[in-house]
Amino acid sequence: MSRRLLAALSGGGLIALALTGCVPNTPTDDAAALSVSITDDTCAVSADAASAGAVTFTLSNEGTDVNEFEILAEDKLRIVGEKENVAPGQTVGYVAQLPAGTYFTACKFQQVGAPVGLAEFTVSGESAAISDDEQELTDAAVTNYVAYIRSQVGELIPAVQSFTDAYAAGDDDLARSLFASTRVFYERVEPTAEAFGDLDPKIDFREVDAVADGLDWTGFHRIEKDLWPPAPGALNSDGSDATVDWAPSTAEQRTAFADGLVADVAELHDLVTDDAFTVSLGDISNGAIALLDEVASGKITGEEDWWSGTDLTDFAANVQGAKVAFGNVEDIAIAHGEDGAALVDDITTQFAALETLLAEYGSIEDGFVAYGELDDGDKKELSDAVNALAEPLSRLTSTVLGVS
């Protein structure tokens, strides 16, 4: 075993092996199996703590449809282990390798939507060496990142349904209140959607981009302009008259845009839940920087959510997505020696600085101040923090892939 790898792994890094097929099923004697009682709307784990190392769960699905069990990192976003496809009436064993730390357990009825029964789960004690195989680390990173993408898109579906239902029904107050929070699930994984070519333009194109590309303008931002209609004389982000070639949607058009968005995110869900769907290690680390690039080129300028002014929510979701992607590969970077460890330190520090700064303006849960309320000094401060993070983050891929 590589001494370097060992040192890195015992350094408090978080590695979880979710590949049940690959995990050595050798829990220590004192680690009694925990039971997880799953129903359609509960997810009860028999204990909220365990010793570091291999933690065995016995899952029983007492509900009416397929379910899954997830172990999430402290951010409640990044998946560090999951067991999918637990059928009703089934009882299965699942082993997760968990170093000391704070986690959350949850289930997911029908394997879409918000986590059910989210509960804190503490792992303490000495972390045993977990893996001496870089391929295993890579496999775990890929598996967990794919699971994360699926979970976000899975949450997107019901959120979009509620949002578009309100919009189509003309309940604009409700639709406005759901706009930013619905987009969060999309913004966290946007580079993945972009990889599918024509889906992102249909879901997320801004008016000026759709016009420039000669596309029918659909998706979130089409709906946004109906919900926050331009005042007379208002301008689009490119300075053109906002009411030229645009009119408030009729009831029929609203229904069409609503149905279209629902269908497009459903297609996205089909694509990412396909058995053949996977990502490479480079896709993950490149996804992290791509999300920061989204922030630097779109959100900082306030052009993304031109009518709603909810850019900071997108901004924060992009940053969360980048951090999850980074979290999936950071141990691999650390395993590549001192330079990798120093890079991880730098990136971690800058993520924290950016999160602290963003928190001054609100939170995803409670909403952010409208982007128009920020002055140039505020924007520059945010831009500086993004640059400070993006510069080291842009070197993550070559470090993770071990090219120097």
Added chain:
Amino acid sequence: MDAPTTDDAPDDGDRPVRGVSRRGLLGLVSAGAAGLAAGAAGGVALASTSPLTAGAPQTTTTYPFYGEHQSGITTPAQDRLHFAAFTVSASLDRAGLIELLSDWTAAAARLTAGLDVSEDGALGGPDIAPPDDTGEALDLPPSGLTITFGFGPTLFTGQDGVDRFGIAARRPPGLERLPRFAGDALRPEWSDGDLCIQACADDPQVAVHAIRNLSRIAFGRASVAWSQLGFGRTSSTSTAQKTPRNLFGFKDGTANLKLEDRSAVDEWVWAGGEDVDWMRGGSYLVTRKIRMIIEVWDRQQRLEQERVIGRSKGEGAPLSGGTEFSEPDFATTGAAGEPLIDPTSHVRRAHPSNVGGIRLLRRGYNYVDGSDPLGTLDAGLFFISFQRSVGNFVAVQEAIATDALAEYLKHIGSAVFAVPPGARENEYIGRRLFES
């Protein structure tokens, strides 16, 4: 890569590069790859100078970065400027500041030698990593690039009054924001800064490349507060250079300090024994962004333009007679007994005899930032001067703030920086501020 005659300490241009910090190392240097020298083929004259820049150095010129004084001060003024003022990040501490200065020093030594910013440079790193060097100076000759660093008053004591870097007590007594002058219309977006970098070169892309790469190195530690491009030097700093013209169409800098006049340079440019220890051999840099009211000026009769300046427009001779380099005689009068050089003229007000003998080393550049919404040229002079004390500049500016020319000028930016002495090899710029 021989250095031309300059006042800089004689130094071998070909030198090992000092190591950069751990943090800088991540981006700047990865092991293995051979260094790439962008257009640093020494000795071959790659380009001839154009008639417009006659007297300017050949574009293959390099100036040593290390030496007694920083280069870019008495160095014969290059044709192009990119000047940047920086704000240090709120999280930067003393060790981080020293690390930044060390990284900047290592990078500047390479860039001024015509090399990429790091050994890996623009092309030598991993193909799945962003290149260390941004690459736009590949294939360009060194172009006489100089890089000059300065420290603003707010580096010593922050806006909040906090001594963040433990250097407040070492702040030179005279290093303070300039007082308000008549005619000031200063804008914060063109004023002040914790740190500054002046990059001068005969090719604008080389100067921009330097600022761009140095800014990139600083991400997370310092960010650009404002920056300015300049073209067409408005001063000569060597007797070998022709006097250029400013955007008013007049020769500018005729009576400037010239590097060949070493005793005057020593007297008026370099900080000496009267100053704090670490500044000896350094200088004080003042920038003033001066918008010219171009369209109004252009409508003035030539005689009026000459009265305002105090010199002829063609030759640049003082209105008291002679040639460009004749001393103006303010006592000479015309037929009606009026002085030939108007007492309110720019030449009269700025002349050493009017300001207690003070002389400044001017090193400014014309700028054009496009046009404003009214369609008028957004243009003027990005004034730069070096002097042994800030007070010397203040005295001269007070004398000219209400001269006849002021009517056509609007000062929209102002900054002052302490420029530490040059670094020796294996030393970072400003070391003596932190370690002596």
